Amino acid sequence: MTDSRDAVNLIPVPAKIKIEYCVQCGWLLRAGWMAQELLSTFGDKIGELALVPSSGGVFRVSVGDGIVWSRENNGGFPSAAELKRLVRDRVAPDMPLGHVDEKTEGS
Numbered sequence: 001m002t003d004s005r006d007a008v009n010l011i012p013v014p015a016k017i018k019i020e021y022c023v024q025c026g027w028l029l030r031a032g033w034m035a036q037e038l039l040s041t042f043g044d045k046i047g048e049l050a051l052v053p054s055s056g057g058v059f060r061v062s063v064g065d066g067i068v069w070s071r072e073n074n075g076g077f078p079s080a081a082e083l084k085r086l087v088r089d090r091v092a093p094d095m096p097l098g099h100v101d102e103k104t105e106g107s
Contacts, residue, residue: 041084041088046091058072069083
């Protein structure tokens with residue numbers, strides 16, 4: 001199977017994930033919801049998931065040392081499905097995501 005992903009981008013499992021969110025913006029609930037979605041989907045593939053209070057409009061998701069989503073760079077917030085795909089591609093690239101994958105195949 002040929003894969004366009006660079007093997008260097010793969011993260012050792014269990015992965016360390018960090019969600020930084022702006023406290024002043026009131027994004028704790030969004031960060032918590034995203035954390036819940038990731039933990040429910042990836043289970044024991046995640047060894048640690050940290051919610052990190054920040055400021056200045058920050059909403060950033062990191063897997064290992066790499067940023068997979070930044071509100072500043074990507075614009076806005078990821079959907080849960082989009083974030084799951086981004087994390088899956090770094091942590092468990094062969095893991096099927098069911099209906100999340102089906103939506104991207106038809107688009």
